[in-house]
Amino acid sequence: MSKNxxxxxxRRVDVDEYDENKFVDEEDGGENQLGPDEGEVDSLIRQxxxxxxxxxxxxxxxxxxxxxxxxxxxxxxVLKVLSAFKSSDIEKGVQSLDRNGVxxxxxxxxxxxxxxxxxxxxxLLQWHEKALAAGGVGSIVRVLTARKTV
Amino acid sequence: xxLCSFGVExxxxxxxxxxxxxxxxxxxxxxxxxxxxxxxxxxxxHELTEHTERIxxxxxxxxxxxxxxxxxxxxAYVWSLKDEVWKPTLVLVRINRAATCVKWSPLENKFALxxxxxxxxxxxxxxxxDWWLSKHIKKPLRSTILSLDWHPNNxxxxxxxxxxxxxxxxxxxxxxxxxxxPTAWGTKMPFGxxxxxxxxxDGCGWVHxxxxxxxxxxxxWVAHSSISVADAAKGKEVTHLTTDxxxxxxxLFVGPTEIVAAGHDCCPFQYTYKGPxxxxxxxxxxxxxxxxxxxxxxxxxxxxxxxKATEEDSTKLDTLHQNSITQLCIVSGDKAKVEKYSSVxxxxxxxxxxxxx
Numbered sequence: 001m002s003k004n005x006x007x008x009x010x011r012r013v014d015v016d017e018y019d020e021n022k023f024v025d026e027e028d029g030g031e032n033q034l035g036p037d038e039g040e041v042d043s044l045i046r047q048x049x050x051x052x053x054x055x056x057x058x059x060x061x062x063x064x065x066x067x068x069x070x071x072x073x074x075x076x077x078v079l080k081v082l083s084a085f086k087s088s089d090i091e092k093g094v095q096s097l098d099r100n101g102v103x104x105x106x107x108x109x110x111x112x113x114x115x116x117x118x119x120x121x122x123x124l125l126q127w128h129e130k131a132l133a134a135g136g137v138g139s140i141v142r143v144l145t146a147r148k149t150v
Numbered sequence: 151x152x153l154c155s156f157g158v159e160x161x162x163x164x165x166x167x168x169x170x171x172x173x174x175x176x177x178x179x180x181x182x183x184x185x186x187x188x189x190x191x192x193x194x195x196h197e198l199t200e201h202t203e204r205i206x207x208x209x210x211x212x213x214x215x216x217x218x219x220x221x222x223x224x225x226a227y228v229w230s231l232k233d234e235v236w237k238p239t240l241v242l243v244r245i246n247r248a249a250t251c252v253k254w255s256p257l258e259n260k261f262a263l264x265x266x267x268x269x270x271x272x273x274x275x276x277x278x279x280d281w282w283l284s285k286h287i288k289k290p291l292r293s294t295i296l297s298l299d300w301h302p303n304n305x306x307x308x309x310x311x312x313x314x315x316x317x318x319x320x321x322x323x324x325x326x327x328x329x330x331x332p333t334a335w336g337t338k339m340p341f342g343x344x345x346x347x348x349x350x351x352d353g354c355g356w357v358h359x360x361x362x363x364x365x366x367x368x369x370x371w372v373a374h375s376s377i378s379v380a381d382a383a384k385g386k387e388v389t390h391l392t393t394d395x396x397x398x399x400x401x402l403f404v405g406p407t408e409i410v411a412a413g414h415d416c417c418p419f420q421y422t423y424k425g426p427x428x429x430x431x432x433x434x435x436x437x438x439x440x441x442x443x444x445x446x447x448x449x450x451x452x453x454x455x456x457x458k459a460t461e462e463d464s465t466k467l468d469t470l471h472q473n474s475i476t477q478l479c480i481v482s483g484d485k486a487k488v489e490k491y492s493s494v495x496x497x498x499x500x501x502x503x504x505x506x507x
Contacts, residue, residue, distance in 0.1 A: 021268070023292050023293060023313065099392065103392075135394065136393075136394025136395065137394065137395060137396050138375050138392060138393045138394040138395055138396075139394070141355070141374055141375040141396065141397055142354070142374075142375045142392070144374075145354060145355035145374045145375060147314070
């Protein structure tokens with residue numbers, strides 16, 4: 001019988017940290033990214049100018065930052081804008097975005113799928129259908145392979 | 151286009167002999183089968199069984215008629231034909247992980263082997279001791295090498311790897327060849343020198359396949375969601391095109407400006423590269439025939455709706471290949487002007503395509 005059978009602390013050691021060959025992603029300075037401007041987006045939603053709100057909320061995506069709060073805040077804001085759209089306007093909203101915009105929208109949609117709330121999945125699914133028509137399967141592949149996600 | 155089915159097992163890799171009458175392929179196991187074309191049929195004439203694990207790469211040197219194979223058993227063998235029998239010679243590659251891909255150099259005096267050990271093994275034959283030796287390229291590779299391609303000058307080697315980067319190295323071995331002259335990629339080329347490293351800042355995924363153009367000045371590679379070309383003639387500028395399709399797994403330069411790529415969409419695509427910033431999708435190269443709609447009786451129609459919730463009975467894909475295409479290979483012509491190329495896929499079929507320039 002080995003002596004130290006009582007403590008199981010060794011099981012908490014993260015062996016990957018000690019691996020010399022560990023792959024470390026290059027860090028890009030992401031400290032300045034604050035995510036979309038809440039005030040601007042809120043005022044645009046209140047005005048009813050949803051197209052502009054969509055463009056505004058997709059600006060400054062918090063891709064490089066490590067701060068989880070900023071990312072959560074951005075995701076909540078995007079969800080607010082997406083839910084404010086009428087179903088018939090969704091397609092026009094997607095058409096007004098460029099290639100990168102569609103990819104970014106897809107990233108936010110999948111992020112929204114991760115934490116479903118009351119009605120979010122239904123809205124997100126409608127957006128997903130239109131975004132898929134615009135971006136093709138490639139945009140979903142980019143969501144899966146992107147190292148720096150929203 | 152002609153399709154030939156080699157069974158139901160996926161074909162991991164394939165290679166043609168010099169006059170394209172024989173093809174070596176591996177049906178996802180540790181055996182290489184060599185088929186010869188007799189009339190319209192492919193007949194198996196040889197079976198190469200030396201590897202113990204799944205074969206991951208086969209390359210057939212046209213001039214010297216040698217085959218090199220590599221497998222997950224961390225070995226590579228060079229096969230020579232003696233008295234109608236293929237005899238293997240073990241190559242000391244000194245890797246501790248599976249080999250993933252292998253390619254003869256244009257002059258066939260050496261070959262490069264990519265592996266999961268995060269290194270490329272460049273192997274050459276040493277006459278004195280009558281064995282194959284290898285030299286390793288380690289820095290700055292951070293992950294498995296997924297594909298290799300040689301530059302026409304026999305010195306430069308492009309490698310696509312799973313650390314999201316595509317690189318060009320020098321594989322100059324001073325024991326067996328003369329010093330190379332300067333090329334558009336650089337002038338100093340000691341062994342292992344990195345001539346180009348490109349990592350996609352957006353993380354476009356692993357680099358699945360690389361291909362030099364016929365002149366060697368352009369390098370095309372495909373990643374999970376994009377196809378890119380680096381142009382040494384224009385200051386190593388990289389042009390990037392994101393695709394709307396499923397990931398492409400294999401790419402081939404078929405002309406000075408034409409590129410063919412294929413992958414999980416089971417169909418080859420044509421791209422054209424005219425200069426930095428001018429990389430465009432041209433068309434899909436598989437023309438699906440309009441399947442004749444067989445008239446089904448009303449009874450059949452409702453039975454389908456009831457049992458399978460579908461109105462038609464077909465599960466076949468429109469394209470020739472019924473599953474992903476894993477490898478493209480030139481059949482006739484050379485990289486400057488390819489006339490025919492072949493593709494093998496996970497459906498066990500090999501299709502020969504004609505390319506119209």
